[in-house]
Amino acid sequence: MRNDLEGSATTGTAPPAPGRGTTDRTRSRGALVGRIARGALLVAVLVLVLFLLLGQLLAVLPVSWWSPFLHVLPIEIPLLVVGIARDVLGSWSLLPAALALAAGVFSLRRRGRRRLPLALSAISATALLLALATTTVQVVSVHGATGQWFLFSPATPASAVGRGPDKTVTYATLGGERMKADLYLPEAASATAVPLVVSIHGGGFISGSRGPTVYTSWLADHGYAVLDVDYRLATATQHTWNTADADVGCALTWATAHAAEYGWDMDRVATFGGSAGGNLAVNVAYKANAGTLEPSCGAAGQLPQVKAAIAAYPVVDLSTSVGESAYGAESGDWYVGGDPARYPERYKAVDSANQISKDAPPTLILQGSRDHLVFADHTKAFADKLTTAGITHRYVELPFLDHAYDSVSAGIGTKATRALTLPWLQEYIGG
Structure with missing residues (x-):
């Protein structure tokens, strides 16, 4: 009987150390929060890149292709806003597109689901290439019209409206x-x-x-x-x-x-x-x-x-x-x-x-x-x-x-x- 008890004590599962379960649950919750935060960040960056891509598509595609949308006011106004915002950003649109591409590529190197990072990388790369092309053509064209080079415009992304009236x-x-x-x-x-x-x-x-x-x-x-x-x-x-x-x-x-x-x-x-x-x-x-x-x-x-x-x-x-x-x-x-x-x-x-x-x-x-x-x-x-x-x-x-x-x-x-x-x-x- 004593041997049986000793054998049971020897082969049985030892009770968890005090606090170990709490630590594991905390780590699990932390990992979950981290995954949610990374996912939310990727979604936010994806929305930004989709905005940048839409702006570039509005720039490169013929206006006539957008005609069906221009006859619907709730669609036309946002399209105009995107186009104007793209022109306000000017060459600065290259920066968020490049950062989004870097974020997408970095995310692809991590384990887990890869669809969202892959989509982010593809869309941001397209937006970046289009922005590079349109910016280059604009700079060359404006130089031809004015004789001046404006290589990066605006100089800062801030507003440049002048002073008020006298x-x-x-x-x-x-x-x-x-x-x-x-x-x-x-x-x-x-x-x-x-x-x-x-x-x-x-x-x-x-x-x-x-x-x-x-x-x-x-x-x-x-x-x-x-x-x-x-x-x-x-x-x-x-x-x-x-x-x-x-x-x-x-x-x-x-x-x-x-x-x-x-x-x-x-x-x-x-x-x-x-x-x-x-x-x-x-x-x-x-x-x-x-x-x-x-x-x-x-x-x-x-x-x-x-x-x-x-x-x-x-x-x-x-x-x-x-x-x-x-x-x-x-x-x-x-x-x-x-x-x-x-x-x-x-x-x-x-x-x-x-x-x-x-x-x-x-x-x-x-x-x-x-x-x-x-x-x-x-x-x-x-x-x-x-x-x-x-x-x-x-x-x-x-x-x-x-x-x-x-x-x-x-x-x-x-x-x-x-x-x-x-x-x-x-x-x-x-x-």
Whole structure:
């Protein structure tokens, strides 16, 4: 009996040491938390890389391929946001793509499931290669257009919008609404009157407002006074197709009346705008010079002869643009009141080609080739009509850039626009 007990004691399982089970469970939970954290990190990086890849696909694939999606507003708006964000990042998109590729490759070396790291590596490698290709083409193309090299743009991923205005004024009260304008004035004192650039914001004629841009204070720093104006915006019930350009004309008559006060030379005036503001920059200049602009305040005789117009991604052919995207259709409904079939005369009044006359000023036009709101084909067609009419102009198409490529940062599109704008102004209004 004693031997049996001794044998049992010898061959039996020894009881666990105190605390060992708790330690094993803690290690197991720690390992589980680690796996969850790594998985969550990989998923987050994958989402980022998918965003980068979508941005590059928007850049390289023809705009027409995206047409079905552009007619659905909840899809069109995110696509536009991705395109604009890609242009804001500029060359910096190479960095997260490269880091994501490194993370994917590193994860492949670990044990466990490999599908997610493999997908991450493949997608990030594709995004990185596309970003390298588009960046290289942009740098070479912009050098060809400007003679300058912009190898890494923006210099930092931070915003590069300039300082605020030196003064804000009310230039008129129209329809019970106080219309304001921001003044950006050159710092250096001048013995002679300085040229004036009228800046006109975009927003599809239904949104947006005056405010600092990547050009306003930059122009002032280069010796140009800037009048950044508001105008009445359209709503679902208030259609401003016949007042928007008149309001900018009103601001011009105010400028004429106050030119001596601020030291502006009204014989050296240029208009500048993007998107809807580009349409107004062209139309106001062309109509003012042709004598067909009726300002909503002041007198037509107070309107200056505009010596230069600069338009970035301008809505020069609204009649066509309203049928190409959901946002375009909404802008047309609010701004004009309906589609071109219903209001052909109204669209005739806002389409820029119809405003061309022998008195049209020299016009600089800049356009992103992958604009998913204002298609480059229409802008190029407008430039061709300027050629036919014998109007001095320059059309520059910037590869792979989307709408509003210069919205918040000094990326390569902004730098190209600046590099082309300054000599254009110097040639035609001096400064």
